[in-house]
Amino acid sequence: QQQVKQSPQSLIVQKGGISIINCAYENTAFDYFPWYQQFPGKGPALLIAIRPDVSEKKEGRFTISFNKSAKQFSLHIMDSQPGDSATYFCAASLGNAGNNRKLIWGLGTSLAVNP
């Protein structure tokens, strides 16, 4: 059962355009929502993360929008550049007894930004 559903599976955007990737989750107990960026031959790297007490977080050209009632969050990449071409993963995390955490991952979105 996929607890975090990510869409689209792939995305092609023109340079300068806006890339939008969406994720939906089921478990309302999730309390940490990161986005990771992965380039070919590399491991994923944390890009930006949000907690459910805010509706938006912006870091440079990257913005997370969070809709708690809809149980959805999205990544917006403004002024997309060819160097942004990578696979993007959303994830959700739940803290439990002892603050143990496990990240639940979306299946990833392959983004290609055309020059």
Add this chain to the structure above:
Amino acid sequence: KAGVTQTPRYLIKTRGQQVTLSCSPISGHRSVSWYQQTPGQGLQFLFEYFSETQRNKGNFPGRFSGRQFSNSRSEMNVSTLELGDSALYLCASSLGSHNTEAFFGQGTRLTVV
């Protein structure tokens, strides 16, 4: 500060063999998690170790096992390899129970023939 180091980077094994992968976390990090990454399946969580104890476990068969040493270095072992075990195996380290940011290594590409 050195990042997460995984060795070897590439491996080719035949069906039925076993394999051991190694992960050295960032200095000071006590949590190590292992993931299997395949096209179309994304990142599948294998297990997490913290202070030499397995803290979380994913839904993988018992052929997949791991351990963590006192210096936080971790190994993952897969026995009786199957063709479907071909994947990129990623290790991630984090500070510990209160820190959620995971830092990934470059992974070990395992091919089972």
